[in-house]
Amino acid sequence: MTIQWFPGHMTKARRQIQEKLKLIDVVIELIDARLPLSSRNPMIDEILQEKPRMIVMNKADLADPEVTKQWVEYFKKEGVTAFPIDAYSGYGVKDIPNQAKLLLKEKIDRQIAKGMNPRAIRALIVGIPNVGKSTLINRLAGRNIAATGDRPGVTKGQQWIKVGSEMELLDTPGILWPKFEDQNVGYRLAVTGAIKEEILNVEDVAFFAVKYLSQYYWPQMAERFDLQKRPQDFENPDEIVEVMEAIGRKRGCIMSGGRIDLEKASLIFLRELRAGKLGRISIEAPY
Numbered sequence: 001m002t003i004q005w006f007p008g009h010m011t012k013a014r015r016q017i018q019e020k021l022k023l024i025d026v027v028i029e030l031i032d033a034r035l036p037l038s039s040r041n042p043m044i045d046e047i048l049q050e051k052p053r054m055i056v057m058n059k060a061d062l063a064d065p066e067v068t069k070q071w072v073e074y075f076k077k078e079g080v081t082a083f084p085i086d087a088y089s090g091y092g093v094k095d096i097p098n099q100a101k102l103l104l105k106e107k108i109d110r111q112i113a114k115g116m117n118p119r120a121i122r123a124l125i126v127g128i129p130n131v132g133k134s135t136l137i138n139r140l141a142g143r144n145i146a147a148t149g150d151r152p153g154v155t156k157g158q159q160w161i162k163v164g165s166e167m168e169l170l171d172t173p174g175i176l177w178p179k180f181e182d183q184n185v186g187y188r189l190a191v192t193g194a195i196k197e198e199i200l201n202v203e204d205v206a207f208f209a210v211k212y213l214s215q216y217y218w219p220q221m222a223e224r225f226d227l228q229k230r231p232q233d234f235e236n237p238d239e240i241v242e243v244m245e246a247i248g249r250k251r252g253c254i255m256s257g258g259r260i261d262l263e264k265a266s267l268i269f270l271r272e273l274r275a276g277k278l279g280r281i282s283i284e285a286p287y
């Protein structure tokens with residue numbers, strides 16, 4: 001589902017999260033492992049302030065494992081705990097309560113030293129639409145809780161979900177807007193399907209992806225689409241369009257007169273990429 005993020009909605013979304021922050025000990029910032037920075041909210045630091053938090057890189061099953069490792073290092077250097085998961089299969093999900101405990105260790109130790117019995121850690125998941133918040137909530141809960149595609153501005157009674165004996169999770173996630181200002185961010189989000197095709201032109205989105213993959217994932221491209229000629233100059237649009245045409249030819253996207261139907265080729269290419277048919281691909285690297 002696409003959300004129209006008008007300034008008023010952003011203010012409201014921000015206020016809703018700040019209200020929820022009062023109730024919790026730790027934030028789980030969910031991002032997409034294939035495009036970690038592009039799938040973050042631009043004001044996240046300002047919104048979360050000093051609240052302890054971890055970055056959880058979801059959909060790691062679709063991301064390039066080598067690049068994901070680099071991102072983990074990148075965030076470590078920034079002083080933030082980050083680790084990959086796959087909310088779908090559950091890979092890495094059990095690390096979340098453990099990391100929450102680590103993040104709050106000093107506070108918990110102080111409580112124990114005072115003879116107090118520490119209560120369960122309260123957590124909130126935040127992230128942009130489509131990053132997998134509802135899938136993760138259901139996975140942590142071990143049952144179906146949140147309707148996928150939750151909307152900002154729709155308030156329902158909040159409840160705590162027990163995650164083991166040491167963590168509780170708010171059942172409604174915090175939904176934040178992505179960085180619209182940067183066009184490349186928009187393209188990266190669109191490549192993954194997080195932004196609907198009606199917003200950005202499908203051929204432009206495919207062009208962006210074909211250019212990136214020709215540069216960084218050529219063997220996978222060549223094998224999947226039987227490509228012979230790798231672009232020499234990635235900044236030359238004609239060479240990228242040639243690759244798109246070769247993909248179209250391979251997939252039978254031919255119009256009357258023999259011209260390649262680039263729109264159809266773009267749709268097919270993006271569908272295969274999103275379905276993981278080209279293998280595990282990241283479309284943003286830290287270095």
Ligand code: GDP
Nearest residue numbers: 059086087088129130131132133134135148149
């Ligand atoms: P939300 O808008 O953040 O709540 O996102 P959803 O939980 O609705 O997930 C958006 C889409 O991503 C759905 O189609 C999910 O099935 C899919 N998804 C969520 N987590 C994963 C994951 O770890 N791996 C893969 N491959 N897909 C996922």
